[in-house]
Amino acid sequence: MMQSTTAFSSSRQPALRPLPHLLHISLLSLAAGVALPTQAADAAAADVTMPAVTVTGQSTATTEGTQSYTAGETRSATRMDLSLRETPQSVSVITRQLLDDLGAVRLDQALAQTTGIQVGQNDTERTTFYARGFGIDNIQIDGMARGGNAPLQDTILYDRIEIVRGATGLMGGTGDPSATINMIRKRPTKTFQASAGLIMGRWDDQRFEADLSTPLNAEGSVRARTALAWQKRDSYLDMYHERKTVGMVILEADVLPGTLLTAGVDFQDNKPTGATWGAVPYWNADGSLANLPRNTSFTTPWSTWANKQHTVFTSLDQRLPGNWNMHLGYARTESTNRTTVAYAGAGHPDPATGVGMRLWTGAWGAGKNTGDNFDVYASGPFTLLGRKHTAIVGWNGGNQRSRSLGGEAEINYPAFIPDYRSWTGNIPRPVFHPDGSHTETVTRLAGGYVATRLSLADPLHLIIGARSSTYRTDTRSYNTQGAYTGSADFVETRNEVTPYVGAVFDINKQYSAYASFTQLFNPQSSKDRNDKFLPPETGDNAELGIKGEFYEGKLNASAALFHTKKKNLAELDRTVPPGFLLPDGGQAMVANGAGVTAKGVEFDVSGQITPAWEASGGYTYLHAAEADGRRAATTQPRHLLRLATSYRFDGRLAGLRAGASMTAQSATYSASWYGRPPSGEMTNIPQAGYALVNAMASYALSKHASVQLNVNNLLDKKYYRNVGFFDGVFWGEPRNISLAVRTAF
Numbered sequence: 001m002m003q004s005t006t007a008f009s010s011s012r013q014p015a016l017r018p019l020p021h022l023l024h025i026s027l028l029s030l031a032a033g034v035a036l037p038t039q040a041a042d043a044a045a046a047d048v049t050m051p052a053v054t055v056t057g058q059s060t061a062t063t064e065g066t067q068s069y070t071a072g073e074t075r076s077a078t079r080m081d082l083s084l085r086e087t088p089q090s091v092s093v094i095t096r097q098l099l100d101d102l103g104a105v106r107l108d109q110a111l112a113q114t115t116g117i118q119v120g121q122n123d124t125e126r127t128t129f130y131a132r133g134f135g136i137d138n139i140q141i142d143g144m145a146r147g148g149n150a151p152l153q154d155t156i157l158y159d160r161i162e163i164v165r166g167a168t169g170l171m172g173g174t175g176d177p178s179a180t181i182n183m184i185r186k187r188p189t190k191t192f193q194a195s196a197g198l199i200m201g202r203w204d205d206q207r208f209e210a211d212l213s214t215p216l217n218a219e220g221s222v223r224a225r226t227a228l229a230w231q232k233r234d235s236y237l238d239m240y241h242e243r244k245t246v247g248m249v250i251l252e253a254d255v256l257p258g259t260l261l262t263a264g265v266d267f268q269d270n271k272p273t274g275a276t277w278g279a280v281p282y283w284n285a286d287g288s289l290a291n292l293p294r295n296t297s298f299t300t301p302w303s304t305w306a307n308k309q310h311t312v313f314t315s316l317d318q319r320l321p322g323n324w325n326m327h328l329g330y331a332r333t334e335s336t337n338r339t340t341v342a343y344a345g346a347g348h349p350d351p352a353t354g355v356g357m358r359l360w361t362g363a364w365g366a367g368k369n370t371g372d373n374f375d376v377y378a379s380g381p382f383t384l385l386g387r388k389h390t391a392i393v394g395w396n397g398g399n400q401r402s403r404s405l406g407g408e409a410e411i412n413y414p415a416f417i418p419d420y421r422s423w424t425g426n427i428p429r430p431v432f433h434p435d436g437s438h439t440e441t442v443t444r445l446a447g448g449y450v451a452t453r454l455s456l457a458d459p460l461h462l463i464i465g466a467r468s469s470t471y472r473t474d475t476r477s478y479n480t481q482g483a484y485t486g487s488a489d490f491v492e493t494r495n496e497v498t499p500y501v502g503a504v505f506d507i508n509k510q511y512s513a514y515a516s517f518t519q520l521f522n523p524q525s526s527k528d529r530n531d532k533f534l535p536p537e538t539g540d541n542a543e544l545g546i547k548g549e550f551y552e553g554k555l556n557a558s559a560a561l562f563h564t565k566k567k568n569l570a571e572l573d574r575t576v577p578p579g580f581l582l583p584d585g586g587q588a589m590v591a592n593g594a595g596v597t598a599k600g601v602e603f604d605v606s607g608q609i610t611p612a613w614e615a616s617g618g619y620t621y622l623h624a625a626e627a628d629g630r631r632a633a634t635t636q637p638r639h640l641l642r643l644a645t646s647y648r649f650d651g652r653l654a655g656l657r658a659g660a661s662m663t664a665q666s667a668t669y670s671a672s673w674y675g676r677p678p679s680g681e682m683t684n685i686p687q688a689g690y691a692l693v694n695a696m697a698s699y700a701l702s703k704h705a706s707v708q709l710n711v712n713n714l715l716d717k718k719y720y721r722n723v724g725f726f727d728g729v730f731w732g733e734p735r736n737i738s739l740a741v742r743t744a745f
Contacts, residue, residue, distance in 0.1 A: 061073045061074055061075070061081075061093075061160070061184075062159055062160075062187070063093070063095035063096045063097065063159055063160045064096040064159050064186065065096075066095070066096075066097065067097050067614070068095055068097060068554065068607060068608060068614065069095055069097060069098050069606045069607055069608070069614040069615065069616040069644075070084070070093060070095065070553075070554065070555065070556050070606040070607035070608070070616075071084070071093040071095060071160060071162075072553060073086075074087060074091055074093065074162050074164075075143065075162075076091070076140075076143065076162040076163075076164045076168070076171075076180060076182040077089050077091065077164045077168055077171070077180075078170065078171070078392070078451060078453075078463060078465075078502075079143070079171060079377055079379065079392055079394065080379060080390060080392060080451075080453060080463075083549065083553065084547065084549070084556045084558070085504075085512050085547045085548070085549040085556065086461070086504060086512070087164075087504075087514075088463060088502030088503060088504050088514040088515065088516040088543075089164055089165070089166050089168070089502065089514075089516055089543060090115075090116075090164070090165040090166060090543065090545065090558060090560045090562075090602055090604060091162065091163065091164050091165075092114055092115050092116075092162075092163045092165070092604055092606065092618070093160055093161070093162050093163075093606065094110050094111075094113075094114060094160060094161040094162075094163070095160050096158075096159050096160060097614070098110075098113075098616060098644070099155050099158075099160075099161075101644075101646055101659060101696060102644075102661065102694075102710075103199075103696070103708075103710040103712075103738055103740070104155055105154060105155055105156065105199075105207065105229070105231070106152060106153065106154060106155065107152070107153040107154075107155060107161070107181075107183070108121075108127045108129075108152070109155075110155060110161055111129055111161075111163075111181070112663065113642055113644060113661055113663065114163055114618075114642065115163075115165075115602065115603075115604045115617070115618025115619075115620065115642050116131050116132065116165050116179070116602055116604075116618060116620040116640065117129060117130070117131050117136075117163065117179065118130040118131065118635075118636050118637070118640065118665075119721070120635065120721065120722045121721040121722050121730050122278065122279065122722060122725050122730065123275070123276040123277055123278050123279065123343075123730065124235075124237065124240060124272065124274075124275045124276045124305075125152070125272060125275050125276075125305040125307075127152065129178075129179075129181070130178060130633070130635075130636050131165055131178040131179040132165060132166070132177060132178050132179070132562060132564060132598050132600065132620075132622060133178070133564065133596065133598030133622055133624035133632065133633040133636060134176070134177055134178040134564070134566060134569070134596075134598065134633070135178060136176065136178045136179050136180075136181060137176055137178075137522070137525075138168070138176045138179070138180040138181070139180075139181045139183075140180065140181065140182040140183065141182075141183045141184075141185065141311070141331070142182075142183075142184060142185055142313070142315075142329070142331075143171070143182060143329070143375055143396075144329060144331050144373040144374075144375050144396070144398070145371065145373050145398060145400075145445075146183070146333070152268075152270060152307070153183065153268070154229060154244070154246040154268055155183075156209055156211070156227050156228070156229040156246060157183075157185055157186060157227055157246070157248045157266055158183045158184055158185055158186060159184050159185065159186045159187070160184050161181065161182070161183050161184070162181075162182045162184065163179055163180070163181055163182075164179060164180045164182070165178070165179045165562075165602070166179070166516070166541055166543050166562060166564075167518045167520055167541040167564075168180045168518075169467060169498035169500065169518050169519065169520065169521065170449055170451060170465050170466075170467050170498065170500040170518065171396070171449070171467075176520075176522055177520055177539065177541040177564040177566055177598070185248070185250065185264075185266075186211070186213075186225060186227060186248075186250075187225065187250065187252065187262075188213050188214075188215075188223035188224050188225040188250060188251070188252045189213045189215075189223065189225070190215055190220035190223060191215070191220070192213070192214045192215065192745075193212075193213050193214075193744070193745065194210075194211065194212045194213070194214075194744070194745045195209075195210070195211045195742060195743065195744035195745070196208075196209065196210045196211070196742065196743055196744075197209040197210075197740055197741065197742040197743075198740070198741050198742075199738055199739070199740040199741075200738065200739050200740075201233070201736060201737065201738035201739070202736040202737055202738070203233060203234040203235055203236060203736070204232075204233060204234045205231070205232075205233040205234070205736075205738065206231065206232055206233065207229065207230070207231040207233075208229065208230050208231075209227075209228070209229045210226075210227070210228045210229075211225075211226075211227045211228075212225065212226050212227075213225040213226075221253065221254040222251070222252070222253045222254075223251070223252050223253075224249070224250065224251050224252075225248075225249075225250050226247065226248065226249045226250075227247060227248050228245075228246070228247040228248075229244075229245070229246045229247070230244070230245050230246075231243070231244045231245075232244070235274075236294055236295055236731075236733060236734050236736075237274070237276065237295055237296075237297045238274070238295050238296065238297040238299075239273075239274030239297055239299055239300070239301050239425060240272065240273070240274040240275065240276075240297065240299075241272070241273050241274055242270065242271070242272040242273075243270075243271045243272075244268070244269065244270050244271070245267075245268070245269045246266075246267065246268040246269070247266065247267055248264060248265070248266035248267075249264055249265055249266075250262065250263070250264030250266075251263050251264060257319075258318065258319030259316070259317070259318050259319070260316070260317040260318075261314075261315075261316055262313075262314060262315045262316075262317075263313070263314040263315075264312075264313055264314075265310060265311065265312050265313070266310065266311050266313075267308075267309065267310035267311075268307075268308075268309055268310075269307075269308045269309075270305075270306065270307045270308070271304070271306050272304055272305060272306065273301060273302060273303065273304050274297065274299055274300070274301055274303060274425075275299060275303045275304055275305045275341055276297055276298075276299045276303070276341075276343055276345075277299070277303070277341045277342075277343035277345055277360055277362060278343055278345025278346075278360070278725060278726055278728055279345070279722060279725050279726070279728030279729050279730040280292045280296050280297075280298065280728055280729060280730075280731070281347065281348055281349060281357070281727060281728055281729075282685050282723070282727055282728060282729050283348050283676055283677055283727065284348055284349055284350065284351055284677075285348040285349060285350040285356050285677050285678065286350070286351075286677065286678065287676055287677050287678060287679070288351075290348075290349060290351075294718065294731040294734055298343055298344035298345070298357060298417065298420065298423055298425075299341070299342070299343045299425055300341075300342050300343075300425030300426075300427060300429075301425050301426075302340065302425075302429045303340065303341040303342055303343065303425075304338065304339065304340055304341065305337070305339050305341065306337065306338040306339070307335060307336070307337050308335065308336045309333060309334065309335030309336070310333070310334060310335075311331055311332065311333040311334075312331070312332050313329070313330065313331035313332075314329070314330055314331075315327065315328060315329040315330070315375075316328045316329075320378065320380065322380055322381070322382075323380055323381055324378060324379065324380025324381075325378065325379055325380060326377070326378040327375065327376070327377055327378075328375075328376050329373075329374065329375035329376070330372075330373070330374055330375075331371075331372075331373045332370070332371065332372050332373075333369075333370070333371045333373075334368070334369070334370050334371075335368070335369045335370075336366055336367070336368050336369075337364075337366070337367045337368075337369070338364075338366050338367075339362055339363070339364050339367075340362070340363045340364075340429060340430060340432070341360075341361070341362045341363075342359055342360070342361045342362075342413075342425075342427065342430070343359065343360050344357035344358060344359050344360070344417050344420065344423070345358075345360050345726055345728065346358045346360060346726055347416075348674075348677045348727070349420045351421075353419070354418070354419030354420050354421045354422070355416065355418070355419065355420075356416075356420070357416065357417050357420045358415055358416050358417075359413070359414075359415055359416065359417060360581075361409065361411055361430055363409035363411075363430040363431075363432045364404065364405065364432065365404075365405030365407060365432050365434050366405070367402065367403060367404045367405070368402070368403045369400070369401065369402045369403075370400070370401045370402075371398060371399070371400045371401070372398045372399050373396075373397070373398035374395070374396060374397065374398055374446075375394070375396040376394055376395050376396065377392055377393065377394025377395070377396070378392070378393055378394070379391065379392035379393075379394075384454075387454075387455045387456075388455060389452060389453060389454050389455050390452065390453040391450075391451070391452040391453075392449075392450070392451050392452070392465075393448075393449070393450045393451075394448065394449055394450075395446070395447065395448040395449070396446065396447070397444070397445050397446025397447055397469075398444070398445070398446065399442060399443070399444050400442070400443045400444075401440065401441070401442050401443075402440070402441045403438055403439070403440050404438060404439050405434045405437075405438050406434065406435050406436070406437030406438055406439070406480075407432055407433050407434035407435045407437070408432075408433055408435070409430040409431065409432050409433070410430055410431040410432075410433060411430050412427075412428045412430075413427040413428060435480050436479075436480035436481065436482065437477075437478055437479050437480045438478050438482075439475060439476065439477050439478070439488065440475070440476050440478070441473065441474070441475045441476075442472075442473070442474050442476075443471075443472070443473040443474075443523075444470070444471070444472045444473075445469065445470075445471050445472075445523065446469070446470055447467050447468050447469030447470060447496075448467070448468055449465060449466065449467035449468075450465055450466065451463060451464065451465025451466075451500065452464060452465065458506075459505055459506035459507075460503070460504070460505050460506070461503070461504045462501070462502070462503050463500070463501065463502040463503070463504075463516075464500070464501045464502075465499075465500050465501075466497055466498065466499045466500065467497070467498045467500070468495050468496070468497050468498075469493075469495075469496045469497075469498065469521065470492075470493065470494050470495065470496070471491075471492065471493045471496065471521075471523045471536070472491070472492040472493075473489070473490070473491050473492075473523070473533060474487055474489070474490050474491075475487065475488045475489040475490070476488070488531070489531070489532055489533055491523070491533050493521075493523070493536060496521045496536075498518060498519055498520075498521055499517075499518060499519055500516070500517075500518040501516065501517050501518070502514065502515065502516035502517075503515050503516075507546075510548055510549060510550060511546060511547070511548050512546065512547050512548075512549075513545070513546050513547075514543075514544070514545055514546070514547065515542075515543065515544045515545075516542070516543050517540070517541070517542045517543075518540070518541055519538075519539070519540045519541075520537060520538055520539040520540060520541060520564075520566060521536055521537075521538060522536055522537040522538075523536045524536060524537060524568075524570055524591075526570035526586075526589040527582055527586065527588070527589065528573065528588060528589060528590060528591075529573055529575075529576050529580070529588040531582055531583060534568065534570055534589060534590075534591045535568050535591055536568065537566055537567065537568045537569060537570075538566075538567050538568060539564065539565045539566035539567050539595065540564070540565055541562070541563075541564045542562070542563045542564075543560055543561065543562045543563075544560065544561045544562075545558055545559055545560030545561065546558065546559050546560075547559075550607075551607075551608060554607050554608040555605070555606075555607035555608055555609065556604075556605070556606055556607050557603075557604065557605040557606075558602075558603070558604045558605075559601070559602070559603050559604075560601065560602045560603075560604075561599075561600075561601055562598075562599060562600055562601075562602065563597075563598075563599040564597070564598045564599070565595060565596075565597050566595055566596050566597075566598070567592070567593060567594070567595035568591040568592065568593060568595070569591070569592040569595060569596050570589040570590075570591060570592075571589060571590055571591075571592050572587060572588075572589060572590075572673075573587075573588040573589055573590045574673070576588045592626075594626065594627035594628075595627060596624055596625070596626060596627075596632040596633070597624070597625055597627075597632075598622065598623070598624040598625075598632070598633065599623055599624075600620060600621045600622040600623055601620075601621045602618065602619070602620045602621075603618055603619045603620075604617075604618040605617055605618065612647055612648040612649070612650070613645065613646075613647050613648075614645060614646050614647075615643075615644065615645040616642075616643075616644045616645070617641075617642055617643035617644055617645075618641075618642050619639075619640070619641045619642075620639075620640045621638060621639055622636060622637070622638050622640070623638065624636070634668060634669050634670060634671070634684075635668050635669070635670050635722070635723065635724065636668065637665035637666045637667070637668050637689070638666050639664075639665065639666040639689075640663075640664075640665045640666075641662075641663065641664045641665070642661075642662075642663050643661065643662050643663075644659070644660075644661040644662075645659055645660070645661075646658070646659030646696075647659060655699050655700035655701075656697070656698075656699050656700075657697065657698045657699075658696070658697045658698075659695070659696050659697075660693060660694060660695045660696065660714075661693075661694045662691060662692060662693045662694070663691065663692050664689070664690070664691035664692075665689060665690065665691075666689045667686060667687060667688050667689045668686070668687045668723065669684040669685060669686040669687065669723065669724075670684065670685050670723045670724020670725075671683075671684055671685075671724065672684065672685055672724065672727055673724065673725075673726050673727045674726075674727050685723045685724045685727065685729065686723070687719065687720045687723045687729075690717055690719045691717070692712075692713055692715075692717055692719070692732075693713075693714045693715055694710065694711060694712045694713070694714060695710075695711045695714050696708065696709060696710045696711070697709050704743050704744055704745055705741070705742070705743045706741075706742050706743075707739070707740065707741050707742075708739070708740040708741075708742070709737070709738075709739055709740075710737070710738045710739075710740070711735070711736075711737050712733070712735070712736050712737075712738075713732070713733060713734060713735045713736065714735065715735075716734055716735040717732075718731070718732075718734075719731075719732045720732065
């Protein structure tokens with residue numbers, strides 16, 4: 001098994017090493033001309049290299065302190081400690097170095113630079129992720145489902161983010177064919193380390209970070225870590241302001257030889273004002289293009305989607321006889337949402353008179369969501385027919401509960417804004433009056449699995465396994481006296497079996513060929529026009545590829561072909577009246593029974609080209625089609641290219657690091673919702689292909705201090721981050737600059 005990468009440094013710059021064979025050359029050529037932002041606290045010289053982190057009882061995949069853009073191994077696909085080359089699926093790892101280089105403080109910012117991942121945005125607070133033609137619903141922390149508003153998750157808490165593209169139904173039961181996103185928390189270290197940073201950016205963006213890890217006894221057998229961040233910022237959008245606090249405290253103890261106990265709590269509190277509830281119109285009332293400025297917002301200064309959440313978590317890792325290991329994990333997440341928003345998200349404006357935009361109002365009492373998640377498994381080696389193999393058996397899942405209050409909102413303003421050209425949002429804030437009624441939704445998804453990695457021959461390994469899952473969701477209603485009035489919706493599926501098989505053949509010491517197959521089972525949270533859950537998605541997912549591992553695991557590359565057939569995919573119900581929303585504010589959907597077929601090719605490369613040159617990048621070609629041959633997933637590009645790199649100088653420029661990143665995608669479109677005015681003709685809302693370029697530079701002021709400059713959207717490209725949401729478009733962020741000053745000990 002490949003060992004973890006270590007910090008790479010050199011007193012002088014070596015020449016580029018020869019790259020063996022055609023695959024290696026073709027994959028590296030993806031990253032050859034572009035670079036990525038870099039961590040401010042990194043130094044170019046060896047004496048400012050951050051110390052590598054060693055965590056007792058954890059996998060060797062820890063990336064903090066390695067200065068690397070790749071990881072030694074991952075568990076997200078199978079729970080087995082496998083290198084990227086040994087894993088029979090497409091895997092990308094956003095390391096701690098890459099997160100810092102990008103200046104990516106939110107999950108959506110990190111994934112926007114990741115191979116094959118498309119980021120969409122309906123409004124300021126609702127961000128969605130897509131891959132391989134489908135939405136990504138499987139978002140985890142340390143392998144367990146994440147509750148709350150995951151797309152807005154802050155990255156200060158994490159060592160790395162692992163993305164497994166394709167279905168991972170063996171571990172999660174949902175078999176989502178897009179991708180699984182697994183955020184891995186930072187861990188305490190046996191030696192003292194501390195860092196702090198101050199980041200200032202455009203639109204009055206101010207952020208403070210602190211990270212402290214320390215042993216609590218002389219042996220380092222008990223240790224603690226805390227990470228904190230505070231941020232306030234405005235936006236290119238009028239009226240928007242956000243204040244956020246996030247933090248974590250985690251303890252580890254080697255209570256006995258071979259026994260590791262972990263416990264901790266993390267929290268995040270987002271308080272946005274001037275939040276939007278939709279996009280801006282694409283067309284004027286006369287059918288001409290609105291072309292509204294990027295700062296346009298038809299919200300109010302008080303509109304908010306406030307979200308507060310915290311997670312309590314614990315785990316026990318135990319070494320067992322025969323080199324087996326057992327893991328027991330539990331996490332409980334509680335989140336509270338307070339939403340009061342008014343936004344002119346429907347209609348088409350008349351540029352001559354300023355009329356035509358209708359206000360939506362949403363005012364809800366404090367909704368509460370609670371999630372309990374469990375993770376139990378044991379894994380280890382066994383001998384059969386004279387060969388050594390690996391087995392794993394486990395159970396995971398949990399319960400998700402949500403509670404929403406009934407009542408009415410007192411609204412003292414008209415349904416239409418009088419003149420969008422002079423809109424300031426100066427209207428009274430609605431007052432929500434609860435009536436004592438409420439609804440509760442309980443969702444349970446859990447299951448057991450068993451798998452084995454068989455060594456059929458020295459170069460051939462086969463992973464085969466299956467999972468049996470149970471899914472249940474129940475929505476219950478209670479009247480104003482708190483009495484139960486019945487179940488509004490009940491869905492249950494028992495003993496749904498999801499098979500998984502994957503094979504890896506080692507061609508030589510550098511290259512492996514692989515194939516994998518699994519079936520799909522994905523319960524849906526989308527509802528139809530009658531507020532009923534849609535039936536589960538089903539189908540199958542297959543992948544075939546080749547992987548390369550170079551320079552003792554410091555560079556990884558892969559090429560893959562994928563094919564997915566998915567039925568009962570949720571699509572917008574265009575038979576409902578314009579502006580129709582469900583009681584929870586969502587859109588009515590229908591199940592596409594005939595299904596969608598998605599296939600394509602993907603390349604990925606990450607790691608060290610020379611000891612001073614890191615690169616990460618990938619290309620995805622996607623062909624998604626309906627059963628009748630029409631293009632599906634039209635808001636996802638057919639061609640998506642992501643490139644990133646950084647270079648550390650020496651000699652007279654010692655201490656300087658420079659880099660850049662870029663993303664380029666082909667054209668996308670969305671079918672109109674209302675139709676183009678004034679005729680109502682149904683047509684498409686397009687987004688032409690575009691490319692975005694980011695740049696960075698960092699300089700080590702001393703052994704313990706550094707400064708970093710990031711410029712995002714360097715060329716100030718105008719583009720839409722989403723098209724077609726109620727005939728609207730959401731502008732991407734204009735050019736912005738941030739400066740970070742960091743110190744580390």
